[in-house]
Amino acid sequence: MSAPALRSRSAAGYRPHVTAILAMSADGKISDTHGTAARFPSANDQRHLEQRLATADATLFGAGTLRAYGTTALVKDPALLATRCQRQQPPQPTHIVCSRSGGIVPNAHFFRQPVPRWLLTTQAGAEHWREQPGFDRVWIAPIKTAGEYHWPQILQELHTLGMGHVLVMGGGQLVAGLMAADVIDELWLTICPLIIGGATSPTPCDGEGFSLDQAPRFTLKSSQTMGDEIFLNYQRQGSGPSVQ
Template sequence: MQTTLVLAMTADGKISDTTKSPPKFSSERDSAHLEAQIARSDLILVGSGTLGDGGSVVLVQKPELIHARIERGQPSQPPQLIASRSGKIDAELPFFSQPIDRWLLTTTEGAKDWQNRDSFSKVLICETADGRDIDWQAVKSKLTQLNIEHLCFLGGSELAASLFAANFIDELWLTVCPTIYGGSDAPSPVSGAGFTPETAPKLRLLSVDRVEQELFLHYQVHN
């Protein structure tokens, strides 16, 4: 299984401002790039915090991308896997009315709120031995059993830190946008406890594409 992280950030490395408002710094070209990455994926992974901030997920809209998915034997929209160790997700979010297949990744405790409900078609319980967190190696095994070949991860920053620490990310598509947000409290793409120089994930630059004022960078992650 291949895992791709797709994100955009300001030139100073922020994904939102200090108020944690939804980002507005990327272009239509970046939106099209994101849609294309989603369209080629078997499953989309989103953190519950990111879902809560936006309320909904990005859908494949272009008819040619939907047609290509159907031609490949995929559903018109990839399933959306929401990761939440606590399972605390607002059931009133617009996400639950979107025309998609919804999956939940959580712990035994987190699954309790969703028992006997049809909000998610699949509830995947992959937890560490103490039941407090998600076991990402177990996730990889479970998704491989479900024939997921390409997983696309769209955020957020705490989840990204966990995935990098677990050597779960294979490649990174990063759009650098011509805006400066600043702010010591403004979130960056990867948060968490951080890495030391010895443990920091290393990247190999595969390509650089400049489109007007944005840079589209493609990296391979060295695990």
Template sequence: MVQHRPHTTVVLAMSADGKIADIRRSPARFGSRADKAHLEKQIAASDAVLFGAGTLRAYGTTLTVSHPTLLEHRTQEGKPPQPVHIVITHSGNLNPEIKFFKQPVKRWLLTTTAAAISWQGRSEFEQILVFETPTGKIDTLAALQHLATLDITRLVVLGGGELVASLLELNFIDELWLTVCPMILGGTTAPTPVEGRGFVADLAPKLQLLEVNTVDQEVFLHYRLQQSAD
């Protein structure tokens, strides 16, 4: 059964050996200008951007739409200059002093009941969304269904690997954009695009390659998730 939720696209850059950061989990700034422009284009086409707390802690900021053509397209489509930027976190442990909280974007927090308490009555987040399962975890399906009722039809996910894994397990990802960058990072503890428990081969999500673009030394791979028959 197809659930009513936003069309969800994951956009990530990775090394040639499939790492999205080094062993220190430093911000992955190894993508080129072309990759950054590609990411901005995907963000500009979205109604909201979703990323995990670990990703936000690593960067301390988010990418906003700044290209005049992209801004003009959003205006023509009746959209605000920036999509909503949504942080998903079970703990709510975020530093309110980071640059993200000063950027000109609408910020929403998706979290648990306990974690929401420390952010209520403050100005950092315009909305605090609490959707919780009986076990105290974030109810991702209920959250995405709620986003759809708020006219968020296109959602871009920027990581990290744990968030992507959880969405894949629930079959909530529609497309993937992976930029393969010309470097080897290595390291058994370096994060990958999909973390979590992993999938056995017979049950692994299957992809359909939609397009391949090469810009200088980078390769841009665009996939569609093949939906299971059930």
């Protein structure tokens, strides 16, 4: 079975355990000023991502991330696939693209990958996909009064669908929204040996930012160096146990 859902600290009821996983440059950038696909992590980081992906029931990622890569990450390792089968999970997690506009190119290779595909969008964004295939589910998200996704409600619905662990794969705007909603329980960061710079280069958490007294706080649970990269695992202070 999948990992047990944990009680949310930010809303009543239960929700999935939410893990964000990102690779960044040594100066804290996840891409350059052009939004180029961040292919700088090593094979070690790719294996690490696959291992984390294999624990998830669903993934969340923004439309900008999909546009940059054109694809999504897959679980390919036979041992990891066998473990998912033993846990009675499907071979691949459900891949949920977050896009308010729904403006995603329908001929992207993503739509030919062997994954369940959902679109989390608005009423207007859903209109783009009314007459064309591609997504197994077009989900009109509950919206807060400020026009932002109502993440606690979305996650509670995922829990009712049996999803106990959600992996967030970027980008910075999506992570910022989830951080602001206080629903990220765990953070994996890979620090890669390059400097990107640029005032407008995206970071792991963009958005409007937080004041120092309101900044989300994390506790370092583990660190590991492989080659020239450092793998850091943080747990949100006050959150439940991490999912292995």
